[in-house]
Amino acid sequence: MKKIMVFILISCGLIITLTACNSKENTSIKIAEVTRSLFYAPQYVALEEGFFEEVGLDVELQTTWGGDKTMTALLSEGADMALVGAETSIYVYAQNSKDYAINFAQLTQTDGTFLVAKEPKPNFTWEDLKDTTFLGQRKGGMPQMVGEFVLKQHGINPQTDLDLQQNIEFANIPGAFVSGEAEYVQLFEPTASTFEKEGKGHIVASFGEESGHVPYTVYMTKQSFIDKNKADVEKFTRAIYKAQQWVETHTPEEIAQVIQPYFEDTELEMLTASIERYKSQASFATDPVLDKKEWNNLKKIMNEAGELPEDVPYEELVNTEIAEDVIRN
Incomplete structure (x- = not known):
């Protein structure tokens, strides 16, 4: 009788342990995208293919329609991360923000x-x-x-x-x-x-x-968020990198079929043609690293437009350590 009771208690203990492990919740991450665009196809692939869930993240996506609104959402903690043009991080930095935005993963590398x-x-x-x-x-x-x-x-x-x-x-x-x-x-x-x-x-x-190549759309977050949640930023970058590689190795037709739920008013044929156009000119970055040459090209474009508030060093606003670690591992 005692042996039976011991067995039942052990079994119950195992069940409780397994249940506790399985009930572990994913970390929630709120993303603000500057607009809804198939230019951001890798992001929608990551969402639809479950790449974020694979690394333990639940991503909540909101479209904020404009760079100013996107940065407001990020800086006011209405979003944890923002998908927006890298130029916005320079504008914020120039306003002497104490907790400015850091670019940590590039999504697109040409104008769209x-x-x-x-x-x-x-x-x-x-x-x-x-x-x-x-x-x-x-x-x-x-x-x-x-x-x-x-x-x-x-x-x-x-x-x-x-x-x-x-x-x-x-x-x-x-x-x-x-x-x-x-x-x-x-x-x-x-x-x-x-x-x-x-x-x-x-x-x-x-x-x-x-x-030419430019950090046209990147993921950025506040330095304080990286300091407190670096592991989650790494997980997020890992999912994006997997999606970038998926897009690189799949046909425009396959990509269009996956991301169509985000563009319900656009015919599959039109989505396919548009994605093919972007792929042919290498608009989708194949890895999340924002390199220095691209950053300097961005500053050159901003300067010629009369919109560069100050010459911000690459090392100040770009974190490549996370993306490089993800690629290495």
């Missing part, structure tokens, strides 16, 4: 916009932009700064050689182009390809191909 003309331009040259109305992006944001940088590379002064319009909110730019007088516009995918399919515009050039 395309030059779309209202009329067909089979023999397009950048000279065609002179004396036209160009609907650009928000002043001080990466799309607009890269846009101006590329125009200058082709001998076009954005302020004097064309009518540059920058007074339209990001979400309203596509509609303003269709209903307005602008002859050219700077658009992300899948809007650019959708416009082309519907006859509302024609893709004539890629700003990503023209501008």
